[in-house]
Amino acid sequence: MITVEHLTKRYGAQLAVSDVSFSCAPGTVTGFLGPNGAGKSTTLRAVCGLTLPTSGTATVGGRPYRELPNAGRHVGVLLDAGAQHSGRTGREALTLAALVQGVPRTRVDEVLEHVGLAGKPAGKRVGKYSLGMRQRLGLAMALLGDPQVLILDEPANGLDPDGIFWMRGLLRGFADRGGTVLLSSHLLREVEAVADQLVVIAGGRIVAQGSSAELLASTGSLVRARDSAALTAALTAAGIGAVPGLADGLVADAPAEAVGLAAATAGVALLELRPAGGDRLEELFRSLTGPSAGTSPTTATQIQETRA
Template sequence: MITVEHLTKRYGAQLAVSDVSFSCAPGTVTGFLGPNGAGKSTTLRAVCGLTLPTSGTTAVAGRPYRELPNAGRHVGVLLDAGAQHAGRTGRETLALAALVQGVARSRVDEVLQQVGLAGKPAGKRVGKYSLGMRQRLGLAMALLGEPQVLVLDEPANGLDPEGIFWMRGLLRGFADRGGTVLLSSHLLREVEAVADQLVVIAGGRIVAQGSSEELLASTGTLVRARDRAALTGALAAAGIGVTPGPADALIADGPAEAVGIAAATGGVPLLELRPAGGDRLEELFRSLTDPTAGAAAAADRQIQETSA
Protein backbone atom coordinates (compact mmCIF):
# COMPACT_ATOMS: atom_id res chain seq x y z
CA MET A 1 0.00 0.00 0.00
CA ILE A 2 1.23 3.47 -0.91
CA THR A 3 -0.43 6.61 0.41
CA VAL A 4 0.28 10.21 -0.48
CA GLU A 5 -1.66 12.77 1.54
CA HIS A 6 -1.71 16.51 0.83
CA LEU A 7 1.88 16.45 -0.44
CA THR A 8 3.32 19.89 -1.16
CA LYS A 9 6.92 20.57 -2.10
CA ARG A 10 8.55 23.93 -2.70
CA TYR A 11 12.06 24.63 -3.93
CA GLY A 12 12.49 28.20 -2.84
CA ALA A 13 9.83 30.21 -4.64
CA GLN A 14 9.07 27.35 -7.05
CA LEU A 15 6.07 25.19 -6.23
CA ALA A 16 6.83 21.69 -7.57
CA VAL A 17 3.75 19.86 -6.26
CA SER A 18 0.71 21.21 -4.47
CA ASP A 19 -1.68 19.30 -2.22
CA VAL A 20 -1.22 15.97 -4.03
CA SER A 21 -3.17 13.03 -2.59
CA PHE A 22 -3.67 9.50 -3.91
CA SER A 23 -3.25 5.88 -2.85
CA CYS A 24 -2.14 2.64 -4.49
CA ALA A 25 -3.75 -0.56 -3.20
CA PRO A 26 -2.22 -4.04 -3.08
CA GLY A 27 -2.95 -6.11 -6.17
CA THR A 28 -2.98 -3.11 -8.51
CA VAL A 29 -0.79 -1.24 -10.98
CA THR A 30 -1.22 2.53 -10.74
CA GLY A 31 -0.16 4.58 -13.76
CA PHE A 32 1.21 7.97 -12.69
CA LEU A 33 1.09 10.30 -15.68
CA GLY A 34 1.84 13.90 -16.52
CA PRO A 35 3.83 16.11 -18.90
CA ASN A 36 7.48 17.02 -18.26
CA GLY A 37 7.78 19.27 -15.24
CA ALA A 38 4.37 18.29 -13.88
CA GLY A 39 5.76 17.04 -10.55
CA LYS A 40 5.94 13.27 -11.16
CA SER A 41 9.60 12.83 -10.21
CA THR A 42 9.27 15.04 -7.14
CA THR A 43 6.32 12.97 -5.95
CA LEU A 44 8.10 9.66 -6.52
CA ARG A 45 11.22 10.91 -4.75
CA ALA A 46 9.07 11.97 -1.80
CA VAL A 47 7.48 8.50 -1.66
CA CYS A 48 10.97 6.96 -1.58
CA GLY A 49 12.31 9.28 1.10
CA LEU A 50 14.71 11.10 -1.22
CA THR A 51 12.85 14.42 -1.02
CA LEU A 52 11.41 15.83 2.19
CA PRO A 53 7.92 17.35 1.75
CA THR A 54 7.33 20.97 2.59
CA SER A 55 4.03 19.72 3.98
CA GLY A 56 1.93 16.59 3.77
CA THR A 57 2.97 12.95 4.14
CA THR A 58 3.87 9.85 2.15
CA ALA A 59 3.87 6.28 3.43
CA VAL A 60 4.54 2.74 2.29
CA ALA A 61 2.86 -0.07 4.24
CA GLY A 62 1.67 2.55 6.72
CA ARG A 63 5.11 4.02 7.46
CA PRO A 64 7.31 6.73 5.93
CA TYR A 65 9.95 5.16 3.70
CA ARG A 66 12.79 6.38 5.95
CA GLU A 67 11.29 4.52 8.92
CA LEU A 68 11.13 1.15 7.16
CA PRO A 69 13.63 -1.36 8.53
CA ASN A 70 15.76 -2.62 5.64
CA ALA A 71 13.64 -0.70 3.13
CA GLY A 72 14.75 -2.76 0.12
CA ARG A 73 12.94 -5.77 1.56
CA HIS A 74 9.67 -3.81 1.50
CA VAL A 75 9.97 -1.45 -1.49
CA GLY A 76 11.72 -2.00 -4.81
CA VAL A 77 12.73 1.31 -6.38
CA LEU A 78 13.87 2.20 -9.92
CA LEU A 79 14.16 5.94 -10.43
CA ASP A 80 17.39 6.18 -12.47
CA ALA A 81 18.77 3.17 -14.34
CA GLY A 82 22.03 5.03 -14.95
CA ALA A 83 22.85 5.32 -11.24
CA GLN A 84 24.71 1.97 -11.02
CA HIS A 85 28.51 1.84 -10.65
CA ALA A 86 29.88 1.57 -14.19
CA GLY A 87 32.97 -0.38 -13.15
CA ARG A 88 31.14 -3.30 -11.53
CA THR A 89 29.58 -6.19 -13.38
CA GLY A 90 25.85 -6.75 -13.22
CA ARG A 91 26.37 -9.74 -10.94
CA GLU A 92 28.70 -7.79 -8.61
CA THR A 93 26.17 -4.96 -8.38
CA LEU A 94 23.43 -7.32 -7.28
CA ALA A 95 25.70 -9.36 -5.00
CA LEU A 96 26.69 -6.21 -3.09
CA ALA A 97 23.04 -5.19 -2.73
CA ALA A 98 22.15 -8.70 -1.56
CA LEU A 99 24.85 -8.47 1.13
CA VAL A 100 23.55 -5.10 2.34
CA GLN A 101 19.93 -6.28 2.42
CA GLY A 102 20.69 -9.64 3.98
CA VAL A 103 19.33 -11.51 0.97
CA ALA A 104 20.55 -15.03 0.14
CA ARG A 105 23.24 -15.05 -2.57
CA SER A 106 21.08 -17.48 -4.59
CA ARG A 107 18.57 -14.67 -5.05
CA VAL A 108 21.07 -12.88 -7.33
CA ASP A 109 20.91 -15.69 -9.89
CA GLU A 110 17.12 -15.80 -9.63
CA VAL A 111 16.61 -12.15 -10.50
CA LEU A 112 19.28 -12.20 -13.22
CA GLN A 113 17.33 -15.01 -14.84
CA GLN A 114 14.04 -13.20 -14.27
CA VAL A 115 15.15 -10.03 -16.07
CA GLY A 116 17.03 -11.74 -18.88
CA LEU A 117 20.60 -10.94 -17.80
CA ALA A 118 21.76 -14.42 -16.82
CA GLY A 119 24.91 -15.84 -18.42
CA LYS A 120 27.37 -13.57 -20.22
CA PRO A 121 25.45 -10.30 -19.63
CA ALA A 122 25.80 -10.80 -15.86
CA GLY A 123 29.60 -10.78 -16.21
CA LYS A 124 29.79 -7.59 -18.27
CA ARG A 125 30.66 -4.29 -16.63
CA VAL A 126 27.66 -2.00 -16.26
CA GLY A 127 29.50 0.71 -18.19
CA LYS A 128 29.30 -1.55 -21.24
CA TYR A 129 25.56 -2.13 -20.87
CA SER A 130 23.06 -0.67 -23.31
CA LEU A 131 20.31 1.51 -21.86
CA GLY A 132 17.87 -1.39 -22.09
CA MET A 133 20.26 -3.68 -20.18
CA ARG A 134 20.67 -1.04 -17.49
CA GLN A 135 16.89 -0.87 -17.18
CA ARG A 136 16.77 -4.65 -16.74
CA LEU A 137 19.51 -4.45 -14.09
CA GLY A 138 17.56 -1.70 -12.32
CA LEU A 139 14.47 -3.91 -12.29
CA ALA A 140 16.57 -6.79 -10.95
CA MET A 141 17.79 -4.53 -8.15
CA ALA A 142 14.22 -3.49 -7.36
CA LEU A 143 13.08 -7.13 -7.22
CA LEU A 144 16.08 -8.44 -5.31
CA GLY A 145 14.65 -8.12 -1.79
CA GLU A 146 11.31 -9.70 -2.77
CA PRO A 147 9.42 -6.51 -1.87
CA GLN A 148 5.67 -6.08 -1.70
CA VAL A 149 5.79 -2.66 -3.42
CA LEU A 150 7.47 -1.39 -6.61
CA VAL A 151 8.03 2.31 -7.41
CA LEU A 152 9.23 2.69 -11.00
CA ASP A 153 10.03 5.80 -13.02
CA GLU A 154 10.14 5.16 -16.79
CA PRO A 155 11.13 1.47 -16.46
CA ALA A 156 10.56 0.79 -20.17
CA ASN A 157 12.99 3.48 -21.30
CA GLY A 158 15.47 1.88 -23.72
CA LEU A 159 13.65 -1.44 -23.99
CA ASP A 160 12.79 -2.81 -27.42
CA PRO A 161 9.18 -3.86 -28.21
CA GLU A 162 9.83 -7.42 -27.00
CA GLY A 163 11.32 -6.05 -23.79
CA ILE A 164 8.36 -3.75 -23.23
CA PHE A 165 5.97 -6.67 -23.67
CA TRP A 166 8.07 -8.69 -21.20
CA MET A 167 8.02 -5.86 -18.66
CA ARG A 168 4.24 -5.56 -18.97
CA GLY A 169 3.88 -9.23 -18.05
CA LEU A 170 6.35 -8.84 -15.18
CA LEU A 171 4.42 -5.95 -13.61
CA ARG A 172 1.03 -7.54 -14.20
CA GLY A 173 2.21 -10.78 -12.60
CA PHE A 174 3.67 -8.90 -9.61
CA ALA A 175 0.36 -7.13 -8.99
CA ASP A 176 -1.72 -10.27 -9.54
CA ARG A 177 0.26 -11.93 -6.75
CA GLY A 178 -0.82 -9.16 -4.39
CA GLY A 179 1.96 -6.63 -4.97
CA THR A 180 1.56 -2.87 -5.32
CA VAL A 181 3.03 -1.08 -8.37
CA LEU A 182 3.34 2.68 -8.84
CA LEU A 183 4.46 3.25 -12.43
CA SER A 184 5.42 6.49 -14.14
CA SER A 185 5.87 6.25 -17.91
CA HIS A 186 5.55 8.31 -21.08
CA LEU A 187 4.51 5.18 -23.04
CA LEU A 188 0.79 5.78 -22.71
CA ARG A 189 -0.34 2.70 -24.61
CA GLU A 190 1.72 0.45 -22.36
CA VAL A 191 0.30 2.13 -19.26
CA GLU A 192 -3.20 1.69 -20.66
CA ALA A 193 -2.50 -2.01 -21.24
CA VAL A 194 -1.32 -2.75 -17.71
CA ALA A 195 -2.71 -0.14 -15.27
CA ASP A 196 -5.73 -0.71 -13.04
CA GLN A 197 -5.71 2.82 -11.67
CA LEU A 198 -4.63 6.14 -13.18
CA VAL A 199 -3.38 9.32 -11.53
CA VAL A 200 -2.82 12.30 -13.83
CA ILE A 201 -0.81 15.30 -12.63
CA ALA A 202 -0.34 18.66 -14.38
CA GLY A 203 1.19 21.85 -13.05
CA GLY A 204 1.96 20.13 -9.76
CA ARG A 205 -1.68 19.24 -9.06
CA ILE A 206 -3.77 16.11 -9.54
CA VAL A 207 -6.18 16.73 -12.41
CA ALA A 208 -7.75 13.25 -12.54
CA GLN A 209 -7.60 9.94 -10.73
CA GLY A 210 -9.64 6.78 -10.61
CA SER A 211 -9.90 3.35 -12.16
CA SER A 212 -8.75 2.99 -15.75
CA GLU A 213 -12.18 1.71 -16.71
CA GLU A 214 -13.95 4.75 -15.28
CA LEU A 215 -11.59 7.37 -16.67
CA LEU A 216 -11.16 5.88 -20.12
CA ALA A 217 -14.88 5.29 -20.53
CA SER A 218 -15.45 9.02 -20.34
CA THR A 219 -13.20 10.08 -23.19
CA GLY A 220 -16.13 11.13 -25.38
CA THR A 221 -16.63 11.02 -29.14
CA LEU A 222 -14.05 11.51 -31.86
CA VAL A 223 -15.37 13.73 -34.64
CA ARG A 224 -13.74 15.13 -37.76
CA ALA A 225 -14.86 17.59 -40.47
CA ARG A 226 -13.16 19.51 -43.28
CA ASP A 227 -14.10 22.77 -41.57
CA ARG A 228 -12.88 22.30 -38.02
CA ALA A 229 -13.81 25.84 -36.93
CA ALA A 230 -17.38 25.40 -38.17
CA LEU A 231 -17.62 22.07 -36.37
CA THR A 232 -16.35 23.61 -33.15
CA GLY A 233 -18.94 26.36 -33.44
CA ALA A 234 -21.79 23.94 -34.14
CA LEU A 235 -20.90 21.83 -31.12
CA ALA A 236 -20.51 24.89 -28.91
CA ALA A 237 -23.96 26.09 -29.98
CA ALA A 238 -25.32 22.75 -28.77
CA GLY A 239 -23.51 23.07 -25.45
CA ILE A 240 -20.99 20.32 -26.28
CA GLY A 241 -17.42 21.00 -25.20
CA VAL A 242 -14.44 19.84 -27.27
CA THR A 243 -10.72 19.25 -26.83
CA PRO A 244 -8.08 18.68 -29.52
CA GLY A 245 -7.90 15.11 -30.76
CA PRO A 246 -5.39 13.22 -32.89
CA ALA A 247 -4.41 14.95 -36.14
CA ASP A 248 -7.21 17.40 -37.06
CA ALA A 249 -9.98 15.63 -35.13
CA LEU A 250 -11.84 16.84 -32.07
CA ILE A 251 -12.87 14.92 -28.96
CA ALA A 252 -16.41 15.98 -28.12
CA ASP A 253 -17.76 15.72 -24.60
CA GLY A 254 -20.97 13.95 -25.54
CA PRO A 255 -22.42 10.81 -27.10
CA ALA A 256 -22.06 10.22 -30.84
CA GLU A 257 -25.77 10.76 -31.49
CA ALA A 258 -25.81 14.21 -29.88
CA VAL A 259 -22.60 15.19 -31.68
CA GLY A 260 -24.02 14.08 -35.05
CA ILE A 261 -27.27 15.98 -34.51
CA ALA A 262 -25.38 19.13 -33.51
CA ALA A 263 -23.22 18.95 -36.64
CA ALA A 264 -26.24 18.37 -38.87
CA THR A 265 -28.11 21.27 -37.27
CA GLY A 266 -25.11 23.50 -37.92
CA GLY A 267 -24.85 22.32 -41.53
CA VAL A 268 -21.38 20.82 -41.03
CA PRO A 269 -20.66 17.64 -43.08
CA LEU A 270 -18.70 15.09 -41.07
CA LEU A 271 -15.81 12.95 -42.26
CA GLU A 272 -15.63 10.80 -39.13
CA LEU A 273 -17.81 10.15 -36.09
CA ARG A 274 -17.09 7.39 -33.59
CA PRO A 275 -16.59 6.75 -29.88
CA ALA A 276 -13.11 7.79 -28.83
CA GLY A 277 -11.09 4.58 -28.63
CA GLY A 278 -7.83 2.96 -29.55
CA ASP A 279 -5.82 5.89 -28.21
CA ARG A 280 -8.14 6.47 -25.28
CA LEU A 281 -5.45 7.22 -22.72
CA GLU A 282 -3.63 9.57 -25.09
CA GLU A 283 -6.88 11.44 -25.69
CA LEU A 284 -7.61 11.65 -21.96
CA PHE A 285 -4.02 12.76 -21.25
CA ARG A 286 -4.17 15.53 -23.84
CA SER A 287 -7.55 16.76 -22.66
CA LEU A 288 -6.33 16.98 -19.06
CA THR A 289 -2.84 18.38 -19.60
CA ASP A 290 -3.26 20.60 -22.68
CA PRO A 291 -2.17 24.10 -21.55
CA THR A 292 -4.61 25.71 -24.00
CA ALA A 293 -7.49 23.88 -22.37
CA GLY A 294 -6.17 24.87 -18.96
CA ALA A 295 -5.98 28.54 -19.96
CA ALA A 296 -9.53 28.43 -21.30
CA ALA A 297 -10.79 26.86 -18.08
CA ALA A 298 -9.02 29.52 -16.03
CA ALA A 299 -10.60 32.27 -18.17
CA ASP A 300 -14.05 30.71 -17.67
CA ARG A 301 -13.54 30.65 -13.90
CA GLN A 302 -12.43 34.31 -13.93
CA ILE A 303 -15.53 35.32 -15.92
CA GLN A 304 -17.79 33.43 -13.51
CA GLU A 305 -16.13 35.00 -10.46
CA THR A 306 -16.41 38.48 -12.01
CA SER A 307 -20.08 38.05 -12.89
CA ALA A 308 -20.81 36.73 -9.39
Protein backbone atom coordinates in the same frame (compact mmCIF):
# COMPACT_ATOMS: atom_id res chain seq x y z
CA MET B 1 0.17 0.33 0.44
CA ILE B 2 1.44 3.72 -0.72
CA THR B 3 -0.28 6.78 0.70
CA VAL B 4 0.43 10.37 -0.32
CA GLU B 5 -1.51 13.00 1.62
CA HIS B 6 -1.52 16.74 0.86
CA LEU B 7 2.06 16.60 -0.39
CA THR B 8 3.52 19.99 -1.26
CA LYS B 9 7.10 20.73 -2.28
CA ARG B 10 8.65 24.12 -2.92
CA TYR B 11 12.12 24.88 -4.25
CA GLY B 12 12.51 28.49 -3.19
CA ALA B 13 9.78 30.42 -4.98
CA GLN B 14 9.04 27.52 -7.33
CA LEU B 15 6.09 25.30 -6.42
CA ALA B 16 6.90 21.83 -7.75
CA VAL B 17 3.88 19.95 -6.39
CA SER B 18 0.85 21.31 -4.56
CA ASP B 19 -1.50 19.42 -2.23
CA VAL B 20 -1.03 16.06 -3.98
CA SER B 21 -3.01 13.17 -2.51
CA PHE B 22 -3.51 9.61 -3.76
CA SER B 23 -3.06 6.02 -2.64
CA CYS B 24 -1.96 2.73 -4.22
CA ALA B 25 -3.50 -0.43 -2.81
CA PRO B 26 -1.98 -3.93 -2.68
CA GLY B 27 -2.84 -6.07 -5.67
CA THR B 28 -2.94 -3.13 -8.08
CA VAL B 29 -0.81 -1.31 -10.64
CA THR B 30 -1.24 2.47 -10.46
CA GLY B 31 -0.25 4.48 -13.53
CA PHE B 32 1.16 7.89 -12.56
CA LEU B 33 0.94 10.16 -15.59
CA GLY B 34 1.69 13.75 -16.50
CA PRO B 35 3.59 15.92 -18.98
CA ASN B 36 7.23 16.88 -18.48
CA GLY B 37 7.62 19.19 -15.51
CA ALA B 38 4.26 18.22 -14.03
CA GLY B 39 5.72 17.06 -10.72
CA LYS B 40 5.90 13.29 -11.24
CA SER B 41 9.57 12.89 -10.39
CA THR B 42 9.33 15.18 -7.37
CA THR B 43 6.43 13.15 -6.04
CA LEU B 44 8.19 9.83 -6.58
CA ARG B 45 11.36 11.14 -4.92
CA ALA B 46 9.30 12.27 -1.93
CA VAL B 47 7.71 8.81 -1.64
CA CYS B 48 11.20 7.25 -1.73
CA GLY B 49 12.61 9.59 0.90
CA LEU B 50 14.97 11.36 -1.52
CA THR B 51 13.12 14.69 -1.27
CA LEU B 52 11.72 16.10 1.96
CA PRO B 53 8.25 17.61 1.43
CA THR B 54 7.57 21.18 2.40
CA SER B 55 4.32 19.92 3.87
CA GLY B 56 2.19 16.80 3.75
CA THR B 57 3.26 13.17 4.00
CA ALA B 58 4.21 10.19 1.85
CA THR B 59 4.27 6.74 3.43
CA VAL B 60 4.77 3.13 2.41
CA GLY B 61 3.03 0.57 4.61
CA GLY B 62 2.10 3.37 6.98
CA ARG B 63 5.67 4.58 7.51
CA PRO B 64 7.91 7.14 5.78
CA TYR B 65 10.43 5.40 3.52
CA ARG B 66 13.34 6.66 5.61
CA GLU B 67 11.93 4.91 8.69
CA LEU B 68 11.60 1.49 7.05
CA PRO B 69 14.10 -1.02 8.45
CA ASN B 70 16.18 -2.31 5.54
CA ALA B 71 13.96 -0.49 3.06
CA GLY B 72 15.04 -2.58 0.06
CA ARG B 73 13.35 -5.62 1.61
CA HIS B 74 10.03 -3.75 1.57
CA VAL B 75 10.20 -1.40 -1.43
CA GLY B 76 11.86 -1.93 -4.80
CA VAL B 77 12.79 1.35 -6.47
CA LEU B 78 13.86 2.19 -10.02
CA LEU B 79 14.11 5.93 -10.61
CA ASP B 80 17.22 6.08 -12.81
CA ALA B 81 18.49 3.07 -14.74
CA GLY B 82 21.83 4.82 -15.24
CA ALA B 83 22.53 5.03 -11.51
CA GLN B 84 24.83 2.01 -11.44
CA HIS B 85 28.63 1.83 -11.17
CA SER B 86 29.74 1.48 -14.79
CA GLY B 87 32.90 -0.43 -13.83
CA ARG B 88 31.09 -3.28 -12.09
CA THR B 89 29.50 -6.21 -13.82
CA GLY B 90 25.77 -6.74 -13.50
CA ARG B 91 26.38 -9.66 -11.17
CA GLU B 92 28.78 -7.64 -9.00
CA ALA B 93 26.30 -4.78 -8.67
CA LEU B 94 23.55 -7.14 -7.54
CA THR B 95 25.85 -9.12 -5.25
CA LEU B 96 26.93 -5.95 -3.44
CA ALA B 97 23.28 -4.92 -3.02
CA ALA B 98 22.46 -8.42 -1.72
CA LEU B 99 25.18 -8.14 0.92
CA VAL B 100 23.88 -4.73 2.04
CA GLN B 101 20.29 -5.98 2.26
CA GLY B 102 21.15 -9.31 3.84
CA VAL B 103 19.73 -11.22 0.89
CA PRO B 104 21.11 -14.71 0.11
CA ARG B 105 23.47 -14.70 -2.86
CA THR B 106 21.29 -17.31 -4.52
CA ARG B 107 18.74 -14.52 -4.96
CA VAL B 108 21.16 -12.78 -7.34
CA ASP B 109 20.98 -15.67 -9.80
CA GLU B 110 17.20 -15.78 -9.43
CA VAL B 111 16.65 -12.15 -10.37
CA LEU B 112 19.25 -12.26 -13.16
CA GLU B 113 17.31 -15.13 -14.67
CA HIS B 114 14.02 -13.38 -14.08
CA VAL B 115 15.02 -10.23 -15.98
CA GLY B 116 16.84 -12.00 -18.80
CA LEU B 117 20.42 -11.12 -17.82
CA ALA B 118 21.63 -14.58 -16.77
CA GLY B 119 24.76 -16.03 -18.35
CA LYS B 120 27.10 -13.84 -20.38
CA PRO B 121 25.24 -10.53 -19.80
CA ALA B 122 25.67 -10.94 -16.03
CA GLY B 123 29.46 -10.86 -16.43
CA LYS B 124 29.46 -7.80 -18.68
CA ARG B 125 30.43 -4.43 -17.21
CA VAL B 126 27.46 -2.12 -16.73
CA GLY B 127 29.23 0.59 -18.72
CA LYS B 128 28.94 -1.67 -21.76
CA TYR B 129 25.22 -2.32 -21.26
CA SER B 130 22.64 -0.96 -23.65
CA LEU B 131 19.89 1.21 -22.19
CA GLY B 132 17.52 -1.74 -22.31
CA MET B 133 19.99 -3.92 -20.39
CA ARG B 134 20.40 -1.15 -17.80
CA GLN B 135 16.63 -1.08 -17.37
CA ARG B 136 16.57 -4.84 -16.84
CA LEU B 137 19.38 -4.54 -14.28
CA GLY B 138 17.48 -1.76 -12.54
CA LEU B 139 14.40 -3.97 -12.36
CA ALA B 140 16.55 -6.82 -11.01
CA MET B 141 17.87 -4.46 -8.34
CA ALA B 142 14.32 -3.42 -7.44
CA LEU B 143 13.21 -7.06 -7.17
CA LEU B 144 16.29 -8.28 -5.30
CA GLY B 145 14.91 -7.89 -1.77
CA ASP B 146 11.62 -9.62 -2.66
CA PRO B 147 9.68 -6.45 -1.77
CA GLN B 148 5.94 -5.97 -1.46
CA VAL B 149 6.01 -2.59 -3.25
CA LEU B 150 7.56 -1.44 -6.54
CA ILE B 151 8.07 2.24 -7.44
CA LEU B 152 9.21 2.60 -11.04
CA ASP B 153 9.94 5.71 -13.12
CA GLU B 154 9.99 5.08 -16.89
CA PRO B 155 11.04 1.42 -16.58
CA ALA B 156 10.31 0.69 -20.26
CA ASN B 157 12.83 3.22 -21.64
CA GLY B 158 15.17 1.43 -24.04
CA LEU B 159 13.23 -1.83 -24.08
CA ASP B 160 12.30 -3.32 -27.44
CA PRO B 161 8.68 -4.44 -28.10
CA ASP B 162 9.38 -7.92 -26.72
CA GLY B 163 10.97 -6.37 -23.64
CA ILE B 164 8.00 -4.09 -23.08
CA PHE B 165 5.62 -7.06 -23.36
CA TRP B 166 7.80 -8.96 -20.87
CA MET B 167 7.80 -6.05 -18.43
CA ARG B 168 4.02 -5.77 -18.66
CA GLY B 169 3.71 -9.41 -17.64
CA LEU B 170 6.23 -8.95 -14.83
CA LEU B 171 4.31 -6.03 -13.31
CA ARG B 172 0.93 -7.69 -13.77
CA GLY B 173 2.18 -10.86 -12.12
CA PHE B 174 3.70 -8.91 -9.22
CA ALA B 175 0.39 -7.15 -8.55
CA ASP B 176 -1.67 -10.31 -8.97
CA ARG B 177 0.40 -11.89 -6.19
CA GLY B 178 -0.65 -9.07 -3.87
CA GLY B 179 2.13 -6.56 -4.59
CA THR B 180 1.69 -2.81 -4.99
CA VAL B 181 3.06 -1.10 -8.11
CA LEU B 182 3.38 2.66 -8.71
CA LEU B 183 4.39 3.14 -12.34
CA SER B 184 5.31 6.39 -14.05
CA SER B 185 5.69 6.17 -17.83
CA HIS B 186 5.22 8.23 -20.97
CA LEU B 187 4.25 5.06 -22.90
CA LEU B 188 0.51 5.58 -22.53
CA ARG B 189 -0.56 2.45 -24.39
CA GLU B 190 1.52 0.29 -22.08
CA VAL B 191 0.13 2.00 -19.00
CA GLU B 192 -3.38 1.49 -20.35
CA ALA B 193 -2.64 -2.20 -20.89
CA VAL B 194 -1.44 -2.90 -17.34
CA ALA B 195 -2.78 -0.26 -14.92
CA ASP B 196 -5.77 -0.83 -12.63
CA GLN B 197 -5.73 2.73 -11.31
CA LEU B 198 -4.70 6.04 -12.88
CA VAL B 199 -3.42 9.24 -11.29
CA VAL B 200 -2.90 12.20 -13.64
CA ILE B 201 -0.85 15.22 -12.56
CA ALA B 202 -0.44 18.54 -14.37
CA GLY B 203 1.11 21.77 -13.14
CA GLY B 204 2.00 20.13 -9.85
CA ARG B 205 -1.61 19.23 -9.04
CA ILE B 206 -3.65 16.06 -9.40
CA VAL B 207 -6.17 16.64 -12.20
CA ALA B 208 -7.77 13.18 -12.27
CA GLN B 209 -7.65 9.87 -10.44
CA GLY B 210 -9.70 6.72 -10.29
CA SER B 211 -9.96 3.23 -11.74
CA SER B 212 -8.82 2.76 -15.33
CA ALA B 213 -12.16 1.23 -16.27
CA GLU B 214 -14.07 4.28 -15.08
CA LEU B 215 -11.70 6.96 -16.32
CA LEU B 216 -11.32 5.39 -19.75
CA ALA B 217 -14.96 4.50 -20.31
CA SER B 218 -16.04 6.40 -23.40
CA THR B 219 -19.47 7.19 -24.78
CA GLY B 220 -18.36 10.13 -26.92
CA SER B 221 -17.01 10.66 -30.41
CA LEU B 222 -13.72 11.76 -31.87
CA VAL B 223 -14.34 14.43 -34.53
CA ARG B 224 -11.98 16.49 -36.67
CA ALA B 225 -12.60 19.28 -39.17
CA ARG B 226 -10.42 21.56 -41.25
CA ASP B 227 -11.99 24.54 -39.45
CA SER B 228 -11.70 23.61 -35.77
CA ALA B 229 -13.20 26.90 -34.57
CA ALA B 230 -16.30 26.43 -36.71
CA LEU B 231 -16.63 22.84 -35.46
CA THR B 232 -16.40 23.99 -31.85
CA ALA B 233 -19.05 26.64 -32.48
CA ALA B 234 -21.33 24.08 -34.16
CA LEU B 235 -21.05 21.68 -31.25
CA THR B 236 -21.64 24.45 -28.71
CA ALA B 237 -24.74 25.61 -30.59
CA ALA B 238 -26.06 22.04 -30.46
CA GLY B 239 -25.40 21.80 -26.72
CA ILE B 240 -22.61 19.25 -27.15
CA GLY B 241 -19.55 19.57 -24.92
CA ALA B 242 -16.08 18.78 -26.29
CA VAL B 243 -12.46 18.67 -25.15
CA PRO B 244 -9.25 18.62 -27.21
CA GLY B 245 -8.44 15.22 -28.69
CA LEU B 246 -5.81 13.78 -31.01
CA ALA B 247 -4.41 15.37 -34.18
CA ASP B 248 -6.26 18.69 -33.69
CA GLY B 249 -9.51 16.84 -33.19
CA LEU B 250 -12.13 17.06 -30.47
CA VAL B 251 -13.65 14.44 -28.19
CA ALA B 252 -17.35 15.28 -28.14
CA ASP B 253 -19.76 14.16 -25.41
CA ALA B 254 -22.33 12.77 -27.84
CA PRO B 255 -22.82 9.85 -30.25
CA ALA B 256 -21.34 10.16 -33.72
CA GLU B 257 -24.80 10.63 -35.28
CA ALA B 258 -25.56 13.70 -33.13
CA VAL B 259 -22.12 15.18 -33.78
CA GLY B 260 -22.45 14.66 -37.52
CA LEU B 261 -25.90 16.26 -37.55
CA ALA B 262 -24.65 19.29 -35.63
CA ALA B 263 -21.75 19.74 -38.07
CA ALA B 264 -24.04 19.30 -41.11
CA THR B 265 -26.54 21.83 -39.76
CA ALA B 266 -23.74 24.39 -39.39
CA GLY B 267 -22.24 23.53 -42.77
CA VAL B 268 -18.96 22.29 -41.29
CA ALA B 269 -17.14 19.72 -43.40
CA LEU B 270 -15.68 16.90 -41.31
CA LEU B 271 -12.38 15.15 -41.92
CA GLU B 272 -12.96 12.43 -39.33
CA LEU B 273 -15.81 11.18 -37.16
CA ARG B 274 -15.72 7.98 -35.14
CA PRO B 275 -16.52 6.65 -31.68
CA ALA B 276 -13.89 7.64 -29.15
CA GLY B 277 -11.98 4.79 -27.57
CA GLY B 278 -9.23 3.65 -29.92
CA ASP B 279 -6.72 5.81 -28.07
CA ARG B 280 -8.63 6.28 -24.86
CA LEU B 281 -5.78 7.05 -22.47
CA GLU B 282 -4.09 9.45 -24.89
CA GLU B 283 -7.38 11.25 -25.42
CA LEU B 284 -7.96 11.48 -21.67
CA PHE B 285 -4.37 12.60 -21.07
CA ARG B 286 -4.55 15.41 -23.61
CA SER B 287 -7.94 16.57 -22.39
CA LEU B 288 -6.70 16.78 -18.79
CA THR B 289 -3.21 18.17 -19.31
CA GLY B 290 -3.56 20.32 -22.42
CA PRO B 291 -3.53 24.14 -22.43
CA SER B 292 -7.33 24.34 -22.14
CA ALA B 293 -7.58 21.86 -19.27
CA GLY B 294 -8.91 23.04 -15.92
CA THR B 295 -6.94 22.93 -12.69
CA SER B 296 -9.58 21.39 -10.43
CA PRO B 297 -9.06 17.70 -9.56
CA THR B 298 -11.34 15.33 -11.43
CA THR B 299 -12.64 11.99 -10.21
CA ALA B 300 -13.82 9.06 -12.27
CA THR B 301 -17.39 9.84 -11.19
CA GLN B 302 -17.14 13.42 -12.40
CA ILE B 303 -15.81 12.30 -15.77
CA GLN B 304 -18.68 9.84 -16.10
CA GLU B 305 -21.20 12.58 -15.23
CA THR B 306 -19.84 14.87 -17.95
CA ARG B 307 -20.19 12.05 -20.45
CA ALA B 308 -23.72 11.12 -19.43
